[in-house]
Amino acid sequence: MSFNVTIQPSGRSFDVARDETVLAAAIRQGIGLPYGCRDGACGSCKSKLLGGRVIHGAHQSKALSEAEEAAGLILTCCATPQTDCSVEARSVPGLGEFPILKMPTRVLAISRPAADVAVLRMQLPANQSFQYRAGQYVEFLLRDGARRSYSMANAPGNVGEPPAIELHIRHMPGGKFTDVVFSTLKEKDILRMEGPFGSFFLREGDKPMVLLASGTGFAPIKALIEQLKASGSQRPAVLYWGARRKADLYMHDWALQAAAEMPGLRYVPVLSEPAADDAWSGRSGLVHQAVMADLPDLAGHEVYACGAPLMVDAAQRDFTAQCGLPAEAFFADAFTSELDKQTGA
Structure with a gap:
């Protein structure tokens, strides 16, 4: 079973599978909706439900309060349709242009410009064409199924040779991933990542x-x-x-x-x-x-x-x-x- 979701005012429609969130379906089908964390924490995907019914998964009240939910606002990253729906949301031109890939990545270099900051250069695989927009992020896929998100710090035209992305990682003591980065991670180690994600990138225009x-x-x-x-x-x-x-x-x-x-x-x-x-x-x-x-x-x-x-x-x-x-x-x-x-x- 699937439901149809229509985005207004763009008029774009897409199918959402049973038990799939609106945002996950949009990303899967290359529909440009605004979002950030994909985890109900930041509120970047907050939109207006114009018609239909959804249920929300776990999310933070600062991202969507009870009063906002009662007023018809939803978080598309947590909202699973129960009927066909109409949603008012800003379209993000260009989002979804590049495919989301899962891939291995090798640590090329690690530097420590501050005591609690590591700069990683992660080599991109030669057999996959990883493309992204400046401002987007990738997620590291940990062995227990957890994910950790980090933004690319270099523009796509500045990946170098061999091609690599630059990531800035702050140490969070006790952190499942950052403790590894600051203790045992070394050059040539292999990690798995997926991306690009996020609707944060430069919009066209001439405004300061x-x-x-x-x-x-x-x-x-x-x-x-x-x-x-x-x-x-x-x-x-x-x-x-x-x-x-x-x-x-x-x-x-x-x-x-x-x-x-x-x-x-x-x-x-x-x-x-x-x-x-x-x-x-x-x-x-x-x-x-x-x-x-x-x-x-x-x-x-x-x-x-x-x-x-x-x-x-x-x-x-x-x-x-x-x-x-x-x-x-x-x-x-x-x-x-x-x-x-x-x-x-």
């Missing part, structure tokens, strides 16, 4: 952009910057990268060099808790508030935000409520850890 990152949320933002440089884009962009201390700006020199080489790019690092030995004379405080201080009117901008869910949520709320940013001009990828999912943080 705010590129907003916290912590390792810098990874997909770095890929976007590489994409802008490779395309010769003239769009004005300003990178705001927030961290606790200076050492946490683990690619500070890279960002400085990118801004020096790209006339349209500015770089504003922001520390929330600078230490005395940082000798920091730059900006301090919350990174999204630094954006608001510099750009109180965001009505004509696009914002691309990546990092901790608290930062992303605060930026979306405050930019739209206080700075006039249109809701549809805010694109985000919240880095929700497994601990976040378990605690609802």
Whole structure:
């Protein structure tokens, strides 16, 4: 048994198998719906149910509250249709263009630009053509069936030879995957991964952009910057990268060099808790508030935000409520850890 789901206002229709979520069916059939975590934690796939009935699997209340559900909102990543349905959702042009592949990947190199950050270069298999958009992510497939998601930090035109993707991984003590990365993982080890996933990538246009990152949320933002440089884009962009201390700006020199080489790019690092030995004379405080201080009117901008869910949520709320940013001009990828999912943080 299957049900038909129609997306409005695009009018696209597709079949959803029994016990399949709306989003899983859309991804399988190359339908471009917005999404992030695929796990009921980030709320990026929140949509309006116009007709029909769905049931929700486990999800976090911060992603979809009881009041929102009562008002007809759904999370397509957790919603399983019980009838034919009509759903109002923004289409994402270009999403689904590249096939989602499962593949082996070999560790080419591991570096530690900060005590709790590892940069992995993962070699792509020669017999598969892995394609992605800057800003998307892959999932590592662990032996117990668990998955861990990480964004590509290099643009698709910058994979090098042999072709490899760059991933930035922050150590989460006790983490099933990151403990391995920071203890026993070594060059030439083989892992399995699947991708590309995610609807976070640059939209076409000429609006000035705010590129907003916290912590390792810098990874997909770095890929976007590489994409802008490779395309010769003239769009004005300003990178705001927030961290606790200076050492946490683990690619500070890279960002400085990118801004020096790209006339349209500015770089504003922001520390929330600078230490005395940082000798920091730059900006301090919350990174999204630094954006608001510099750009109180965001009505004509696009914002691309990546990092901790608290930062992303605060930026979306405050930019739209206080700075006039249109809701549809805010694109985000919240880095929700497994601990976040378990605690609802």
